[in-house]
Amino acid sequence: xxxxxxxxxxxxxxxxxxxxxxxxxxxxxxxxxxxxxxxxxxxxxxxxxxxxxxxxxxxxxxxxxxxxxxxxxxxxxxxxxxxxxxxxxxxxxxxxxxxxxxxxxxxxxxxxxxxxxxxxxxxxxxxxxxxxxxxxxxxxxxxxxxxxxxxxxxxxxxxxxxxxxxxxxxxxxxxxxxxxxxxxxxxxxxxxxxxxxxxxxxxxxxxxxxxxxxxxxxxxxxxxxxxxxxxxxxxxxxxxxxxxxxxxxxxxxxxxxxxxxxxxxxxxxxxxxxxxxxxxxxxxxxxxxxxxxxxxxxxxxxxxxxxxxxxxxxxxxxxxxxxxxxxxxxxxxxxxxxxxxxxxxxxxxxxxxxxxxxxxxxxxxxxxxxxxxxxxxxxxxxxxxxxxxxxxxxxxxxxxxxxxxxxxxxxxxxxxxxxxxxxxxxxxxxxxxxxxxxxxxxxxxxxxxxxxxxxxxxxxxxxxxxxxxxxxxxxxxxxxxxxxxxx
DNA sequence: ATGTTC
Numbered sequence: 001x002x003x004x005x006x007x008x009x010x011x012x013x014x015x016x017x018x019x020x021x022x023x024x025x026x027x028x029x030x031x032x033x034x035x036x037x038x039x040x041x042x043x044x045x046x047x048x049x050x051x052x053x054x055x056x057x058x059x060x061x062x063x064x065x066x067x068x069x070x071x072x073x074x075x076x077x078x079x080x081x082x083x084x085x086x087x088x089x090x091x092x093x094x095x096x097x098x099x100x101x102x103x104x105x106x107x108x109x110x111x112x113x114x115x116x117x118x119x120x121x122x123x124x125x126x127x128x129x130x131x132x133x134x135x136x137x138x139x140x141x142x143x144x145x146x147x148x149x150x151x152x153x154x155x156x157x158x159x160x161x162x163x164x165x166x167x168x169x170x171x172x173x174x175x176x177x178x179x180x181x182x183x184x185x186x187x188x189x190x191x192x193x194x195x196x197x198x199x200x201x202x203x204x205x206x207x208x209x210x211x212x213x214x215x216x217x218x219x220x221x222x223x224x225x226x227x228x229x230x231x232x233x234x235x236x237x238x239x240x241x242x243x244x245x246x247x248x249x250x251x252x253x254x255x256x257x258x259x260x261x262x263x264x265x266x267x268x269x270x271x272x273x274x275x276x277x278x279x280x281x282x283x284x285x286x287x288x289x290x291x292x293x294x295x296x297x298x299x300x301x302x303x304x305x306x307x308x309x310x311x312x313x314x315x316x317x318x319x320x321x322x323x324x325x326x327x328x329x330x331x332x333x334x335x336x337x338x339x340x341x342x343x344x345x346x347x348x349x350x351x352x353x354x355x356x357x358x359x360x361x362x363x364x365x366x367x368x369x370x371x372x373x374x375x376x377x378x379x380x381x382x383x384x385x386x387x388x389x390x391x392x393x394x395x396x397x398x399x400x401x402x403x404x405x406x407x408x409x410x411x412x413x414x415x416x417x418x419x420x421x422x423x424x425x426x427x428x429x430x431x432x433x434x435x436x437x438x439x440x441x442x443x444x445x446x447x448x449x450x451x452x453x454x455x456x457x458x459x460x461x462x463x464x465x466x467x468x469x470x471x472x473x474x475x476x477x478x479x480x481x482x483x484x485x486x487x
Numbered sequence: 488a489t490g491t492t493c
Contacts, residue, residue: 207489
């Protein structure tokens with residue numbers, strides 16, 4: 001069933017920002033701010049994402065604006081590509097729909113000291129080895145089996161737990177958002193069912209838009225920042241896009257069931273039941289926060305184990321240790337998470353719950369949460385694109401702090417629904433089409449490949465242009481895919 | 488995103 005598009009107001013207020021006025025819907029406490037170029041605005045109007053931006057503006061305690069990135073599209077309650085900051089001192093809520101089902105879905109970029117010429121004749125072999133080593137697809141389990149006690153420890157300690165077992169090195173932590181450990185997570189509040197689902201899945205890719213890609217640095221846009229990040233033209237990197245698998249899904253599901261009655265209990269109304277939420281400072285809110293943070297730590301561990309397996313495969317294929325291949329982690333960012341952060345709101349510093357659902361933290365130079373190695377230039381921002389065109393490395397900027405609670409886009413954003421993309425793929429050989437474009441792809445599901453085909457997505461270059469122009473982050477390097485494994 | 492409709 002095709003969804004009606006958005007026909008409401010979008011007032012251009014400059015710098016690629018378009019406003020949905022508070023008058024658009026009853027109950028809006030703040031306006032909506034959608035960042036996009038005119039070109040992207042056209043596709044944004046095609047689904048109900050902008051209406052969802054307006055719905056989010058009704059949430060108790062929301063600050064400044066209900067914000068959306070140029071890659072927004074329709075999602076559960078909240079659009080994907082949205083930012084919502086709430087102040088707990090003003091009854092601000094926490095909402096699972098504002099984080100997403102895949103808690104701490106995110107991206108990790110691993111560098112190598114290899115260049116295009118070193119790998120171009122080994123891509124098929126490399127992709128095959130990656131595909132047969134790294135489990136992918138819905139419901140897949142992996143070789144790292146932790147019992148439920150160990151899984152709870154892993155959630156409590158983050159990647160430090162798996163690194164202590166030789167599955168990584170301590171310096172990986174320095175290059176992970178929050179050092180891979182969100183404080184305040186409580187694994188003991190996570191349901192047994194969720195823990196069981198996660199126990200055998202750590203170190204697996206999953207399905208949908210999740211991928212592991214071998215990429216080459218295709219262009220460098222900011223030589224100084226690229227140098228600080230250790231990126232140069234024709235360099236080979238590995239990009240990993242995955243989340244917290246069945247564990248995060250179950251945490252979200254558990255919380256949604258608990259939150260169903262909270263609006264009535266705490267005396268507020270919601271325009272959409274999928275916006276289910278509770279005051280961040282309520283028993284229900286605090287419980288979800290503790291669970292969500294524990295699930296986020298699991299997500300960091302999942303990407304740690306995915307990276308470890310990629311390092312092992314490279315070592316095997318090239319006959320050198322991963323260390324010798326220079327497989328250092330550039331950074332790891334979450335793009336589905338809520339963080340309690342200090343921001344300046346109308347000239348006043350306050351701590352707010354920043355929900356980022358399909359949106360990436362993009363802190364500028366000098367921010368204390370940016371790793372020391374990058375403090376002088378800003379936080380690396382990793383933007384996965386589609387498997388046929390490109391992905392990006394950006395750097396955080398001051399504009400993001402001033403306009404979007406330190407946030408930028410998270411990817412290309414879907415342009416076609418999964419069903420439409422699937423129908424479009426009937427009778428085609430998408431692997432062949434990709435091979436003609438110079439990309440070797442292996443997927444565990446044929447349908448998955450059709451759903452994820454390049455034209456199902458907006459052009460990530462357009463999305464990046466919008467966030468660069470709006471100064472929500474700046475271009476550093478464009479990455480082109482050479483090999484991809486998918487669920 | 489998700490043992491893809493407990």
